[in-house]
Amino acid sequence: MREYRIAAIPGDGIGPEVIAAGLRVLDRLAIVDGRFRLQVEHFPWSSAYYLEHGHYIPEDGLARLRQFDAIFFGAVGAREVPDHVSLWGLRLPIAQGFDQYANVRPARLLPGVDSPLAGGKDIDWVIIRENSEGEYAGNGGRAHRGLPIEVGTETAVFTRAGVERIHRYAFNLARNRPRRHLTLVTKSNAQRFGMVMWDEIFYEVAKDFPDVTTDRELVDAVTTRMVLKPATLDVVVATNLHADILSDLAAALSGSLGIAPTANLNPDRSFPSMFEPIHGSAFDITGKGIANPIATFWTAAMMLEHLGEHAAARQLMDAIERTTAARVFTPDLGGTATTDQVTQAVCEALAPAR
Numbered sequence: 001m002r003e004y005r006i007a008a009i010p011g012d013g014i015g016p017e018v019i020a021a022g023l024r025v026l027d028r029l030a031i032v033d034g035r036f037r038l039q040v041e042h043f044p045w046s047s048a049y050y051l052e053h054g055h056y057i058p059e060d061g062l063a064r065l066r067q068f069d070a071i072f073f074g075a076v077g078a079r080e081v082p083d084h085v086s087l088w089g090l091r092l093p094i095a096q097g098f099d100q101y102a103n104v105r106p107a108r109l110l111p112g113v114d115s116p117l118a119g120g121k122d123i124d125w126v127i128i129r130e131n132s133e134g135e136y137a138g139n140g141g142r143a144h145r146g147l148p149i150e151v152g153t154e155t156a157v158f159t160r161a162g163v164e165r166i167h168r169y170a171f172n173l174a175r176n177r178p179r180r181h182l183t184l185v186t187k188s189n190a191q192r193f194g195m196v197m198w199d200e201i202f203y204e205v206a207k208d209f210p211d212v213t214t215d216r217e218l219v220d221a222v223t224t225r226m227v228l229k230p231a232t233l234d235v236v237v238a239t240n241l242h243a244d245i246l247s248d249l250a251a252a253l254s255g256s257l258g259i260a261p262t263a264n265l266n267p268d269r270s271f272p273s274m275f276e277p278i279h280g281s282a283f284d285i286t287g288k289g290i291a292n293p294i295a296t297f298w299t300a301a302m303m304l305e306h307l308g309e310h311a312a313a314r315q316l317m318d319a320i321e322r323t324t325a326a327r328v329f330t331p332d333l334g335g336t337a338t339t340d341q342v343t344q345a346v347c348e349a350l351a352p353a354r
Contacts (some may be wrong), residue, residue: 002036004307007068007272009043011090013281014291015074021293021343022072022300025316028347033312041068047078047086056089062097066271070303073276074296079283088138091276095131098271100264101162102169103129103243104302105278107250110259110294111325113333117253122231125250126173129243130166131264133157134194136240156239158194163201169267170237171209177234184216185238185246198239223249251278258292258332259324261299263306275303289338292330294320297346319349 008023010016023040030037043065050056056076058064065071076090077083094100108124109115115123137157144150174182184202188195199216206214217225219242225232226249238246251260260278277295285291297320304313328345329335337345 001034002309004036004038004069005067006038006040006303007043007065007071008040009045009071009090010074011045011076011281012047012078012086013075013283013286014279015046015076015281017286017289017291017339018277018293018296019072019074021339022296024343025293025297025319025346025350026300028350029312029316032350033309033315036307036309036312040072045090047076047081050081050086050089056086057093062094065094066098068272069307070272071274072300072303073274075276075279075281077281077283092136092138094274095264098266098274099132099268100266100271100273101130101132101166102263102265102267103131103240104173104263104265105129105243105247105250105260106298106302107247107254107260109254111321112327112329113255113259113324115253115255117227117230119230120253120255123250123254125230125233126177126235127243127247127250128166128170128173128235128237129247130162130238130240132240133159133162134240156194156241158197158239160197160201163198164205167202167205167237168208170235171205171212174212174235175209179234180211181213181215181234183222183233183236184214185219185222185236185242186216187219187242189218195239202237219246222246226250226253247278256292256332257295258330259294259298261295261302263299263302265306273303273306275299275306289340290330291339292332293339293343293346294324315350316346319346322349 010019045056076086105127109120135156139155139157140153142152186195186198188199251257257279262276262278264274266273277299301313301316323345328337
């Protein structure tokens, strides 16, 4: 039997609720499948932990996480801690420290789910977000604080190595999808240095993938294309900030942020990859028992794919789709089911234990 070590970091808000639901489904799936098991260790790193200890991750935290096969992450962010402190204190140190440079965000309309778009049935996208540099590189600063001449700078950093590797990842993914189409999204009409470099490197890499068709779109224009012509998009590659925004739009157009998964991948597998639902802490529903766990279940399926458990991942996605087809929905999708009821429905949709 194959065994995988999973680091669970539930984090803040609804994170503990959905991670608990995800682990419950994974435990059931492991019994049903019978060919793998997960050894899970929980890490209490959260905003409450930060307020008590003065840091999110202990000094040896990344060294400890490196021993795991994957990281199952809930959410970070709390009203008591400024957003930039929580993000740079927990999620980004892991993603950047483990060179998880490919952020992969699929979006499609699950059975039974209604899209706000009339053409929502045509949504079947994967947004590839450069996850290690760009607008979230952390370069910049502030000077003359509180004075009339105060200045703040935020410097986007793009390297040839970083841009080329995310393009190659996106081309390889597009090559393995039925349509074999990749859309480059930048803002190179106005941002004439880093973005123009992104464009140039994209078309250099494209020469190695003659079987993948390509097009290019400005980031503002692609938002209208997502809404008006969803069938024209397949795989999209964009910078850290641009893809972060576009993937939230994609999730909303697919029905809800509560169903959108994310994988933060280290494709070279020199470090563990991290898997998280897209929805964040969701303070407004924390503790109410109505958080949608579907995003976490889909994220778990992506984690299983990464670990090589392809059959189990397919089985989990099938159970998810049978549950949504039956319209067992939490309130964000217009239903009345609780987190626990959706979790139980997915567990029941898995084949009986042998």
